[in-house]
Amino acid sequence: MEQILVNGAYLGAQYALIALGLTLIFALMNVLNFAHGQMYVLGGFVTYTIYGQLGMPYALALLVTAVSLAVVGAVVERFLFRPVIRRSQRDESTMLLAAGLGFFLDAVILLLFGEKQRGVPKLIDGVFNWDFRVIMPHDRILIGCLAVGCIVLFILFMHFSKTGRALRALAQDRDAAQLMGVDVDRYSMTGFALGAMLAGIVGGLLVTITGVNLGMGGPTSTKAFMMVMIGGAGVIPGAIVGGVILGFMESILLSALASYGDVTYLLIFVSLMIFLAIRPNGLMGKPWG
């Protein structure tokens, strides 16, 4: 049981970090970013290239990944989403744009990094073994802690920085924020860049554990959407709670139902449908605040 709980906590931390970026973008711009998974994959490949291929320090690789994805996010917002949101009368336009962006990024990743599974050397060797009741490789513990650290930093940033307060105001009420002097365009771009950066960071963290390949983008987006729906779309703490819940559900059900074949995700999807029928806004309801 201890092993299952530790697995759940580790999965929950990484899932929560994946979901944060997605829900931030949704909260700020009402955009369902279907390309979130591809941004995660791109982040993984950037880290792979710098750390795995060029042999540079991992911290530097993670920093470059964060900056690269932030730039990608800013460019995407400035030149794709902003004009479409401004001109389009329909919400579906941004959904289609996001889906198209996902396919585009898939093609770019294929051209730049190829189709094969890639991985990088382990960050640290060694395994924590508590009498075979809890076994956890040291690198997983490190990545889990880094993920939790990133989540805490993000929450502090959103609560105590001027940019964070502006982003929260934007998420609460776009028009009111604008009337209060918030530069909507600037902070929308900042928020999108931050969301993409979070996706890139989690890709850069997890490439050291799970590796990365082109096909990971779609399933990652799907899981991220599930977490956001559980917690409540556009609600930052909701994304964290959704991620942790999904992580624990996966860990517990995979173990408890191992002898029944692959029914874990079937049960998770059924539970999600029932849950949404009862609480359509997720656990934490309406957007931010």
Add this chain to the structure above:
Amino acid sequence: MRKLLVKTAGIAAISMAMACQTATANEALKIGFVGVTSGPAAAWGTSNVRSMQTRADWLNEQGGVTIGDTTYDIEIITFDDQKDPKRAIAGMEKMAQEGIHYVVGPNVDDGAAAVRPVAEKNDIIYFPYAFPKSLYTPPASNAVLGMIANYQSGPAIYTYLKENKGVKTVAFVAANESDPLSQRDGGVAAAEALGLKVVSSNITYQVDTTDFTPVITPAIKKRPDLLVLSGVAPANAPQLIRSARELGYQGIISTETAQDAQVLQEGAGNLANGFISVGGASTPEIASDTMREFVKRYTEKFGEYNDESNTKVYALEYIIETLKANPNALTNVEEFKKTIETFEVPNPYMKGDASLKYVGTTSFTQKRQLMVPLVVNVYQDGKFETLFIAEVD
């Protein structure tokens, strides 16, 4: 007048250039590929495509291939089915529209089964790397298995491990997809037939799983002597191995699918040492100069080599050599089927007097399998080493 002269000179120059081109370029013989070249199983199809392209370039560089009275340049037409049966059908239809009669692929069971009606309707002989017996057993006749099937390699591997490594118990883990599940079922049957105790065979995982530790924990708790990763995709193998080893598993891990040494090295490093898989159909002991030259050209062209291409190089060779043996088969696949029965030519990729010939009578009651050696590898420090070599029909 001056303009007229310039125009006339231009037209003459273009005509001469076209005439020269016509004189040097051969007619194209299109050979198709429909298979997976993206996603977790990309390495399977990519090794097909790259093998075909490398061999085609090499043959074209030598002046082409003479079949009957005509010399052809080989042109490889590729289609990525993304491991999706619907796309595989679309790919095979594209091949039919291009007038192609010989197609390599698909790489997986459901894709190979899905394209069967299209291939049979459009007179296409296809060479799947998929194992359903119904594709190769009468009344089916258009598919030719391009490799050793798991129900042929599995018993050979288990017998070896039972006799040489003292394996008594075995656990199976498979992705929740038709290929891995059918391979798992075949593996369980083979293991039980050999007297091995199957301690776990129900554990499956989503193909898009990224963290395998929770998946594999229940299997490790059973502490089997042998952990079989049935039909595991190259992208998933290093993660499963890594999770199993990190959880303290010390037994043998094996699979009946081909793997990529570089992917294992990057994904699992030394934790993958001792991992047993079916390898490409060549080893340093049996490789001929032609095989070594092929590996060299492939590596120069693509920057890396995949051991599985030792198997994948064969399909194009068989197609070309069979067409050479009976040029009527260029447009008539029934002639190809007739030629299969008696076809036998020297194997350029193996030392000694090995030959290229169609086999499969034991498994399929007709010759619908390429004769390639069964090479079982063990991964060690970044590369595969030969564990044993066998021959199957």
